[in-house]
Amino acid sequence: MTNLTWRPYSPLMHAPILITGGSRGIGRAIRERLEDKGHRVINLDRQPAPDRSTDEIACDLNNPLSISNAIDQAPAQLSAVICVAGVGPIPSHPDQVVRINFLGTRLLxxxxxxxILSGGxxxxxxxxxxxxxxxxRTxxxxxxxxSDFESGVxxxxxxxxxxxxxxxxxxxxxxxxxxxxxxxxxKPRDIRANCINPGITATALSDDFRALLGHETYDRIVQLSGRAAEPHDIAGLAEFLTVGDAHWINGVEITVDGGYHAGQIADWHPY
Known part of the structure; x- marks a missing residue:
């Protein structure tokens, strides 16, 4: 069976990509990379993108009503959805971390x-x-x-x-x-879903993760990795999984950490 994904005569080439959290950090790097390749990208975020040149819809993943309003404004056809928006630790409101990072994302x-069009x-x-x-796992x-956001809460x-x-x-x-x-x-409509698990990445959340892990542990991971990742290190893989020749990659997690986890598994650096 011929796969039509991302070929010139495919509707996927003309339908926009929707990204959450495209205003900064990893999300911004992915958005800009896709826009540079000629893709139309719609940014769902609480904050507008600094360049103000992209299509934007305000959305707070902590709020189901905000999510519904954003969906009402989204196009009827999409080629892909990329979910980047998230928060680090919020000691005063720990439930918001799960609401934003998982429940709101799942609802969206x-x-x-x-x-999402077939092949997306x-x-x-x-x-x-x-x-x-x-x-x-339990x-x-x-x-x-x-079953939904409310039952998750x-x-x-x-x-x-x-x-x-x-x-x-x-x-x-x-x-x-x-x-x-x-x-x-x-799967029934030939829509793939994959996951990227970045290691330590230099973003606005870096200080939060340093506090969460502890300074010594954070610095040790960075040292064993060679450096902290930059957002563009993640963006290349996101582009490939979303719009590249990846039509037979489905249901896969990929860790992107410069080999830190590999060193743990193969014991070529200590835990």
């Missing part, structure tokens, strides 16, 4: 999935903090089994001991694990 994807893609940006979700699956209220010790890690575990369910949702 599932509402927009019918608008969903690309999730989670975190290396979430790649070990299988070690916490709790992660329990959250993933919730209720789950958080009723099971605080399952996530409050590290809300950020739990939120990224849920997002990484959701990749496999999203791949199943999209």
């Amino acid at each position: 994807i599932e509402r927009l999935l019918p608008r 893609a969903v690309t999730l940006i989670a975190s290396s903090a979430g790649r070990d979700w299988k070690d916490n 709790h992660v699956d329990s959250m993933l089994d919730t 209720e789950w958080l209220k009723h099971h605080p001991t399952r996530w409050q010790s590290d809300p950020y890690k739990f939120s990224k575990q849920c997002l990484a694990a959701y990749t496999y369910r999203a791949a199943g949702l999209g």
